[in-house]
Amino acid sequence: MRKGQIAVIGAGKWGQALHFALSSKQECFISSRTKRDIKNFVDLDFALSCEYLVIAIPAQEIRTWLKENFVFKNQKILVASKGIEASSGEFLNNIYADFVPDENIGFISGPSFAAEVIKALPCALVLNSKSKELYDEFSKFFPDFIKTYYSKDIIGAEIAGAYKNVLAIASGICEGLNLGKNAQASLIARGLVEMQRFGKHFGAKKATFLGLSGAGDLFLTANSTMSRNYRVGLGLAQGKSLELILEELKEVAEGVKTATAIEKLSNKYTIYTPIAKEVKLILDGKNPKDSLKDLIKN
Ligand SMILES: NC(=O)C1=CN([C@@H]2O[C@H](COP(=O)(O)OP(=O)(O)OC[C@H]3O[C@@H](n4cnc5c(N)ncnc54)[C@H](OP(=O)(O)O)[C@@H]3O)[C@@H](O)[C@H]2O)C=CC1
Numbered sequence: 001m002r003k004g005q006i007a008v009i010g011a012g013k014w015g016q017a018l019h020f021a022l023s024s025k026q027e028c029f030i031s032s033r034t035k036r037d038i039k040n041f042v043d044l045d046f047a048l049s050c051e052y053l054v055i056a057i058p059a060q061e062i063r064t065w066l067k068e069n070f071v072f073k074n075q076k077i078l079v080a081s082k083g084i085e086a087s088s089g090e091f092l093n094n095i096y097a098d099f100v101p102d103e104n105i106g107f108i109s110g111p112s113f114a115a116e117v118i119k120a121l122p123c124a125l126v127l128n129s130k131s132k133e134l135y136d137e138f139s140k141f142f143p144d145f146i147k148t149y150y151s152k153d154i155i156g157a158e159i160a161g162a163y164k165n166v167l168a169i170a171s172g173i174c175e176g177l178n179l180g181k182n183a184q185a186s187l188i189a190r191g192l193v194e195m196q197r198f199g200k201h202f203g204a205k206k207a208t209f210l211g212l213s214g215a216g217d218l219f220l221t222a223n224s225t226m227s228r229n230y231r232v233g234l235g236l237a238q239g240k241s242l243e244l245i246l247e248e249l250k251e252v253a254e255g256v257k258t259a260t261a262i263e264k265l266s267n268k269y270t271i272y273t274p275i276a277k278e279v280k281l282i283l284d285g286k287n288p289k290d291s292l293k294d295l296i297k298n
């Protein structure tokens with residue numbers, strides 16, 4: 001074990017931004033599936049032997065990645081992904097629970113476009129963990145331009161971070177159809193209520209949805225073309241196929257798969273999730289204008 005050392009795993013947009021941020025106060029390593037010419041890039045074995053790990057790979061890949069690569073050696077982990085596994089409807093904290101004990105894991109949430117973090121622009125993040133000690137240890141690594149908050153509401157943060165991606169797709173559709181700012185604000189506000197209702201079913205706290213992890217990240221993502229999920233919505237409204245949109249995007253848009261997970265879970269537990277359901281139908285080919293009519297009618 002490399003005591004006191006920290007590594008980011010996954011050198012996509014968010015992994016690289018976190019690596020930049022976490023290199024501000026100490027040496028930080030980074031590893032990824034594809035080798036890159038980045039300072040302190042190390043192989044996976046080296047990264048996995050660090051005491052502190054920040055894992056930034058897409059939600060849908062995590063179960064397989066853990067099974068194939070991860071051996072628990074008392075590492076402390078921060079999960080940076082935002083999504084729900086589509087194949088099972090399983091939350092990431094449950095998937096990780098098979099590999100890492102509660103006191104060794106935390107989840108990052110809050111409004112944080114990688115493109116701004118990598119320019120050292122200020123932001124505030126929540127580190128969600130059952131363990132305050134884990135929060136204290138990780139928060140020391142964060143640079144002065146990032147303010148960190150502590151929360152124990154892991155499920156709330158996880159649902160908020162995943163759900164807002166689906167709502168960002170809806171908001172992009174709204175913009176793409178030129179429905180106006182009234183419609184967009186209504187959609188975002190009802191979306192916030194919807195994700196809170198969904199979260200409540202799984203024991204999430206209302207306050208989480210009103211703070212950085214919920215409203216904060218939703219307002220950011222559902223209002224900006226910097227969001228990949230928002231751009232997926234724009235593309236759908238322009239009549240592009242999902243395949244073409246994702247091909248052009250070249251990065252992950254977690255809302256696409258998370259829409260399937262939310263549909264699965266809301267059907268299973270009879271939770272009223274009208275916006276997420278319409279997003280899922282549009283992703284499957286429904287005309288967005290028909291979705292609008294159905295949302296207003298029902
Ligand atoms: N970008 C952002 O602003 C933010 C993103 N997030 C979340 O962080 C997560 C990652 O996003 P982001 O970095 O932007 O996405 P990117 O699409 O930029 O990068 C994803 C990276 O994940 C790695 N990866 C993909 N599949 C696998 C796999 N099967 N095994 C191992 N590694 C894999 C790839 O590494 P390689 O290239 O080496 O193959 C890839 O670079 C997502 O859940 C996203 O929602 C959260 C907050 C902000």
Ligand SMILES: O=C(CO)COP(=O)(O)O
Nearest residue numbers: 110111112113227228229
């Ligand atoms: O989660 C994010 C910012 O907080 C990034 O959103 P996108 O994945 O839609 O770009």
